[in-house]
Amino acid sequence: MxxxxxxxxxxxxxxxxxxxxxxxxxxxxxxxxxxxxxxxxxxxxxxxxxxxxxxxxxxxxxxxxxxxxxxxxxxxxxxxxxxxxxxxxxxxxxxxxxxxxxxxxxxxxxxxxxxxxxxxxxxxxxxxxxxxxxxxxxxxxxxxxxxxxxxxxxKQTTVFFYVPTLTYLQKGGRIGRVAGLAGNLLNIKPIISCDEDGIYYPVAKARGEKKALKKMLDLVATTIGDHQSFNLAVADGANPEIAAKMVTTLKAAYPQAEHLYTGNISPALGVHTGPGLIGLGIQLLD
Missing domain, CATH: 3.40.50.10170 (Rossmann fold)
Incomplete structure (x- = not known):
């Protein structure tokens, strides 16, 4: 040993x-x-x-x-x-x-x-x-x-993620409380998070990808609020271009972040989200 x-x-x-x-x-x-x-x-x-x-x-x-x-x-x-x-x-x-x-x-x-x-x-x-x-x-x-x-x-950690389509979450049976959203109609894009029970729910929605990504950044700002000690993360599923833009935006907005982690989501999660996911994580330390 x-x-x-x-x-x-x-x-x-x-x-x-x-x-x-x-x-x-x-x-x-x-x-x-x-x-x-x-x-x-x-x-x-x-x-x-x-x-x-x-x-x-x-x-x-x-x-x-x-x-x-x-x-x-x-x-x-x-x-x-x-x-x-x-x-x-x-x-x-x-x-x-x-x-x-x-x-x-x-x-x-x-x-x-x-x-x-x-x-x-x-x-x-x-x-x-x-x-x-x-x-x-x-x-x-x-x-x-x-x-x-x-x-x-x-309990002070949150992720917000956007997927271009809800098709794969529906097929995989992991859609949770997002099921009621007509995510593929009228170009409505839900921002998904996990509730206190750890179940997916739509925390917000926007019309089109650009507005959805902006809404995610707004949610990050609201989550951080007055907190001074926190970590951030950007995760993506075959969406490196937008992920890189998110990294640049977050670095400029929050230079005080202790760490900004990046990476791909796992293949097993990719099965349920399909390609295109962008996720923003916030871990509050204070």
Whole structure:
């Protein structure tokens, strides 16, 4: 058994969308969702990339599922082999996925001291929690301190996202309270977020893409308000040009932001959103 590099191991699911460069630079464990086509099963972010998913959506919309019990147990065994005894697992909303329940079940028989956090959020808004937990672990905080801080900040974390069409959310059954919107009629574009139960809901709507993106920036401004300590993120699904414009706009508007993370949404999330997504995340730290 080797000596653990940090105090507490941090485990995250692939749909929490921790940026790839952060994972590469830090000691973080990830369990992948599964993406099932008629002829093959892929592991999210491991054996399939977003571009492959988008390229094939016209031919087949695959099924997605939570990480299997075997994959979760493999991650726990690796964590033990690396010398850890304590783990904080960060999961996307239990209102959108069974991942939280799956990880909780595996944790009970893992032989480790595991706390599982349901972020009630999705994508980078959930990934923010894993990033914070990792930083606190690297700073030497104890598990209880890390968990308390992450749970508090998770409630102060929001994502707003725009998709050009609701077709894929409808097909995947993940549309939640957005179902009542005629998103494909009259060029109405909903801005979607997660409510306190972690379910998708339309926080606003606008006519056309340009106004929708402007509305998202307005929502970011309202969310930040008078807060002085916060992180931001821009996530996209095969929409790099608009993502880059959003990054430029946010950097100019909020130079005081501690970090501005960028990255693609996971292939498994891309199945449900289709190409074109733009997401803006805000994590309030004060």
């Amino acid at each position: 080797t000596k653990a590099p940090n105090n507490v191991a941090i485990l995250v699911d692939s749909c929490s969308d921790v940026p790839a460069d952060f994972i590469a630079a830090h000691h973080l464990y990830m369990v992948p969702m599964t993406i099932t086509y008629q002829d093959r099963v892929y592991l999210d972010k491991v054996t399939i990339d977003p571009e492959t998913v988008y390229a094939n959506l016209d031919q087949e919309v695959p099924k997605t599922a939570s990480p299997t019990g075997n994959l979760i147990m493999e991650a726990f065994e690796k964590i033990k082999a690396d010398g850890y005894e304590a783990v904080i697992a960060i999961c996307i909303s239990s209102g959108l996925s069974g991942t939280f329940q799956q990880v909780e079940l595996a944790a009970r028989v893992s032989g480790l001291d595991v706390s599982v956090i349901d972020t009630k959020n999705i994508g980078i808004a959930s990934g923010f929690a894993a990033i914070l937990a990792t930083e606190l672990s690297e700073a030497g905080l104890q598990k209880g301190e890390i968990e308390a801080r992450v749970r508090t900040v998770a």
